[in-house]
Amino acid sequence: MAQYTRISGSVGLITLKNPPVNALSAVVRQGIVDSVERALGEPEVKCLVICGQSGKFCGGADIREFGKKMTGPPLIPVFHAIEAAAKPVVAAIEGIALGGGLELALGCHYRIAHSKAKLGLPEVTLGLLPAAAGSQRLPRLIGVPAALDLITTGRHVTAAEALQLGIVDQVTDHNTVDAAVKFALSVAGQSLDARRISTFPCPRLSNLDAVFEAAMQKVRQAARGAIAPIACVQAVRAAATLPYAQGLEREKELMATLFTSGQARALQYSFFAQRAVGRWSMPSGARWDTSKPKPIRKAAVIGLGTMGRGITVGLAQAGLSVVAVETQEKQLMEAKQAVSGMLERGAKKRGVSPPLGNISYSSNIKTVGDVDLVIEAVFEDMALKKEVFQQLSAVCRPGTFLCTNTSGLDIDDLASQTPNPELVVGMHFFAPAHVMKLLEVVYGPRSSPQAVATAMQLGKVIGKVSVAVGNCQGFVGNRMLSPYLSQANFLLEEGATPEFVDQVLEEFGFAMGAFRMSDLSGLDVGWRVRKAAGLVVPGQPARMRQGCRYSPLGDLLCEQGRFGQKTGSGWYQYDKPGSRVAKPDPWLHSFLEEYRTRHGLVARRIDHQEVLERCLYSLINEGFRILEEGIAAGPEDIDVIYVLGYSWPRHRGGPMFYADMVGLTRVLERLEFYHQAHPDVPSLQPCNLLRKLVASGSPPIHRWREVIKKVHSQL
Numbered sequence: 001m002a003q004y005t006r007i008s009g010s011v012g013l014i015t016l017k018n019p020p021v022n023a024l025s026a027v028v029r030q031g032i033v034d035s036v037e038r039a040l041g042e043p044e045v046k047c048l049v050i051c052g053q054s055g056k057f058c059g060g061a062d063i064r065e066f067g068k069k070m071t072g073p074p075l076i077p078v079f080h081a082i083e084a085a086a087k088p089v090v091a092a093i094e095g096i097a098l099g100g101g102l103e104l105a106l107g108c109h110y111r112i113a114h115s116k117a118k119l120g121l122p123e124v125t126l127g128l129l130p131a132a133a134g135s136q137r138l139p140r141l142i143g144v145p146a147a148l149d150l151i152t153t154g155r156h157v158t159a160a161e162a163l164q165l166g167i168v169d170q171v172t173d174h175n176t177v178d179a180a181v182k183f184a185l186s187v188a189g190q191s192l193d194a195r196r197i198s199t200f201p202c203p204r205l206s207n208l209d210a211v212f213e214a215a216m217q218k219v220r221q222a223a224r225g226a227i228a229p230i231a232c233v234q235a236v237r238a239a240a241t242l243p244y245a246q247g248l249e250r251e252k253e254l255m256a257t258l259f260t261s262g263q264a265r266a267l268q269y270s271f272f273a274q275r276a277v278g279r280w281s282m283p284s285g286a287r288w289d290t291s292k293p294k295p296i297r298k299a300a301v302i303g304l305g306t307m308g309r310g311i312t313v314g315l316a317q318a319g320l321s322v323v324a325v326e327t328q329e330k331q332l333m334e335a336k337q338a339v340s341g342m343l344e345r346g347a348k349k350r351g352v353s354p355p356l357g358n359i360s361y362s363s364n365i366k367t368v369g370d371v372d373l374v375i376e377a378v379f380e381d382m383a384l385k386k387e388v389f390q391q392l393s394a395v396c397r398p399g400t401f402l403c404t405n406t407s408g409l410d411i412d413d414l415a416s417q418t419p420n421p422e423l424v425v426g427m428h429f430f431a432p433a434h435v436m437k438l439l440e441v442v443y444g445p446r447s448s449p450q451a452v453a454t455a456m457q458l459g460k461v462i463g464k465v466s467v468a469v470g471n472c473q474g475f476v477g478n479r480m481l482s483p484y485l486s487q488a489n490f491l492l493e494e495g496a497t498p499e500f501v502d503q504v505l506e507e508f509g510f511a512m513g514a515f516r517m518s519d520l521s522g523l524d525v526g527w528r529v530r531k532a533a534g535l536v537v538p539g540q541p542a543r544m545r546q547g548c549r550y551s552p553l554g555d556l557l558c559e560q561g562r563f564g565q566k567t568g569s570g571w572y573q574y575d576k577p578g579s580r581v582a583k584p585d586p587w588l589h590s591f592l593e594e595y596r597t598r599h600g601l602v603a604r605r606i607d608h609q610e611v612l613e614r615c616l617y618s619l620i621n622e623g624f625r626i627l628e629e630g631i632a633a634g635p636e637d638i639d640v641i642y643v644l645g646y647s648w649p650r651h652r653g654g655p656m657f658y659a660d661m662v663g664l665t666r667v668l669e670r671l672e673f674y675h676q677a678h679p680d681v682p683s684l685q686p687c688n689l690l691r692k693l694v695a696s697g698s699p700p701i702h703r704w705r706e707v708i709k710k711v712h713s714q715l
């Protein structure tokens, strides 16, 4: 609702009340309309202030209403009524003014912000544009280049930047509502002609075409197929070239296309999924709301390679005390220098001082005796990790949580090295660990709910989106990647090139195709895993392992020392080791031809659809297996992991959301088709849960959990 009160006799105060972020629901919009009408009708009221309850001005339109039938007054006329008011209306911005919240403020005559407030038009991140006249008012207020930046990126600005840009008129460190009331009284009775943004001409640009061409090029490059950023540029162009009323029409037209698009649905699903994963549960019944985390003040990181350094930076930046341990003195010195550099660069960006003093470095593992939690981040080798866990068990005080940063090793096997396996969880960070938002928190069968809650909470403290998943080879992310990569390899055997496969996957929206990604992360990583799994054994039939089809192509490249970017060649060639520009490699093409000849394979024409379906549907099928086994609690967990950790295009929601969009029947049919053609590839065999979902009428994704529950109860 919106509550109307009178203060200081002549000020009408409208307070938006819709926890948690005072979103502009139908009831709130109606409340604003009624309050404004009432204030304008009261002769004693000379001015109005609009604020939000609980220190939050407004988080924008109520996203939960988007999929439903529209009720209540639409936003644009509400904001026009405010702007047209004959009495000054001042927005008192505390906390947040985002999306429709900022558009509401732009409809007001003045804006006063608290110094800690954040403002922005993040609609683009939800597949939309600021269609409550924001795309038309903001450029008129701050000019085209700045408006383009804010609207196409959706970035939030601080109150200080908002003041500098001219979005707000005043910033206060004190009570914002008091400051707004005082301000409103000071301008009461003055002409408002120069305060109605919709009447402003858009500041002229001599190089208008060039500015919009550059903006369009920039968003197209970054968008990976997303349509909203492009519509945002078009809407701002309308503001710059058309009268306000016509600009509004264009804004509406563009919004109509976006509003009902699959991309908007996917992005809004993704928004809520990222929040839903915090409400984790385990098959044992343990849950986020019944498991209390222990506060972590001091942590240790063991092993200061690339991952350990990033984790140390993340912990120190979050204000924790960190003991950083590396047993090799030379490595320790190098790591100290690298970590300090990362902290200094990060602090410079944020305009704060680097938290160098939060870290103590040591080459002796015994120095971790008084920490609350340890993150072991040594080389991905089970024997080595086991040794470290045994040492940790001897030196850590009772109750210390022991976490391992591993991308797929058995958490329970490691836990068995300690007398307290309930204190052990996996924390799978993604490189670079201080930058990437994703953290897989992996619980083994003996991990206690408190250990999981603590790791999840620590993830939150260091700014990660943490997803709790069960213990299995590769956990969720890497396990699903395995069939995807296998299909990519099989496609090469059958006639495709790495360039073609990558092109198809990149057109779909991945930042990198399977082969460019493999070259970046290093072919030797998978080689080591396959060796450990006993797959790289000389003398075995070359293209079969354990009764299933196997492609040794990656192994053969590794045997040639082609590990990817770091060695200057892999699936592609590079100018020099470490170079990032992948070029098609004639050697690789001849190698593939020879390989096919050797194995009696006849290259055939493979089309776009086959690449996409085989790579994506095999990955999705594995996702269904993961849900069936209870390794992930719901499809949102998988989708968040893929969007944040594996560059799955956000505007496609995630693999499980994509399956829902394509249609489960279609996914099932195509998997059946490909499995029939490749009966020796078990990952193409549709899993039981997918069949059950289709048999239950392919319910929408938000109802899958009901079917999953039934499947689990039958086991």
Ligand SMILES: CC(C)(COP(=O)(O)OP(=O)(O)OC[C@H]1O[C@@H](n2cnc3c(N)ncnc32)[C@H](O)[C@@H]1OP(=O)(O)O)[C@@H](O)C(=O)NCCC(=O)NCCSC(=O)/C=C/CCCCCCCCCCCCC(=O)O
Residues within 6 Å of the ligand: 020, 021, 023, 059, 060, 061, 062, 063, 064, 075, 096, 098, 099, 100, 101, 122, 123, 126, 128, 129, 130, 131, 132, 255, 256, 257, 259, 260, 272, 275, 276
């Ligand atoms: C920064 C935040 C606000 C707060 O962050 P934090 O403190 O970390 O808390 P969170 O965990 O993120 O959030 C807490 C809970 O609040 C929920 N939440 C947050 N924001 C909203 C919201 N805007 N609506 C609903 N719910 C919200 C959140 O989900 C959490 O709950 P839960 O855990 O999930 O249960 C942060 O939350 C944040 O960034 N929020 C989003 C801010 C944002 O993006 N705002 C913009 C919203 S879009 C908008 O404003 C659009 C405006 C223009 C609309 C014009 C509409 C015109 C329609 C015309 C249609 C024409 C087409 C017609 C087609 C046809 O012809 O049919």
